Amino acid sequence: MTAPLPAEVATVPVLALGDVLLVSLRGELHDGTAERLQQDVARRVAGSAATGVVIDVSGVEIVDSFLGRIIAEIAADARLLAARTVLCGMRPAVAITLVELGLTLPGLATTLDVERAFELLRQPVPGRPEGGV
DSSP states (O other): OOOOOOGGGOOOOEEEETTEEEEEEESOOOHHHHHHHHHHHHHHHHTSOOOEEEEEEEEOOOOOHHHHHHHHHHHHHHHHTTOEEEEEOOOHHHHHHHHHTTOOOTTOEEESSHHHHHHHHHSOOTTSOTTOO
8 A cells, every 4th residue: 555645745746637627725825835836737748739727716715925926926927828828616714814814816806606617728818819818
């Protein structure tokens, strides 16, 4: 039987669903894991035909300034690689904490759940050609 990976080497799965990458965060995300996630998402967007990234934070109860910054940076990385990012499933306490920390998430759309995130990504962006990011 294989022993579980220690938290410092844990990874967050990045699932490809068509042209969208789904990242589902659960529990506490350690700093090293969050940084690795940022690199993984950028690498997956660049190496695929992904036009969207959905970050589901419904499993996150606590967010700190570092995690908030990582989420904003993932969105910025994806935008530079021609993909849109939608953050979904945010609990009210997490939203309040982000506001209290003074964290803004520029260029990052939000929805209540994963289904609505996918619907939003299917909609064309105003002012951009059909299929443009």
